[in-house]
Amino acid sequence: MARIFLFLLLALSLLYVSVNAAESNKLLVHVDDPATLDEAIANTHNWFVALGSNATNAQAALVFNGLGPVVLPAPGYFRNALDNLTKQYKVQVLVCNNALNGLQIPPSALPPFAKVVPASILTLTQLQAEGYAYVKP
Numbered sequence: 001m002a003r004i005f006l007f008l009l010l011a012l013s014l015l016y017v018s019v020n021a022a023e024s025n026k027l028l029v030h031v032d033d034p035a036t037l038d039e040a041i042a043n044t045h046n047w048f049v050a051l052g053s054n055a056t057n058a059q060a061a062l063v064f065n066g067l068g069p070v071v072l073p074a075p076g077y078f079r080n081a082l083d084n085l086t087k088q089y090k091v092q093v094l095v096c097n098n099a100l101n102g103l104q105i106p107p108s109a110l111p112p113f114a115k116v117v118p119a120s121i122l123t124l125t126q127l128q129a130e131g132y133a134y135v136k137p
Contacts, residue, residue, distance in 0.1 A: 025051060025058035028132035030124060032066030039137035041081050048089045061127055065096035065120035073109035086113045096120030
């Protein structure tokens with residue numbers, strides 16, 4: 001009897017998680033290494049495409065910290081790809097001020113679509129509490 005109860009509890013929990021994930025349509029992509037940025041951009045784009053008609057209500061946030069922000073000041077592929085992503089979908093590009101300070105990158109060097117947040121660790125935890133699904137490529 002206890003096994004049946006545990007099985008039912010597990011099944012209901014999984015159902016609750018899948019229903020809530022399907023309803024929230026929120027993606028959080030953590031970028032702390034420039035080597036993973038291409039994959040992060042592709043994952044985000046592919047997620048919106050996979051949502052199909054549900055993509056209109058979906059939103060994503062790419063949170064940059066560690067060495068992640070080093071690619072943002074320079075014009076080129078990554079900057080253009082992120083700009084296109086923010087124009088095509090509801091995507092925020094959030095950059096850790098602590099990381100910028102450590103890398104000696106002034107916020108003024110960032111592209112217009114990037115928003116500086118005081119501490120990425122706080123942003124990461126807040127977004128997850130708001131129902132964003134965490135992905136780290």
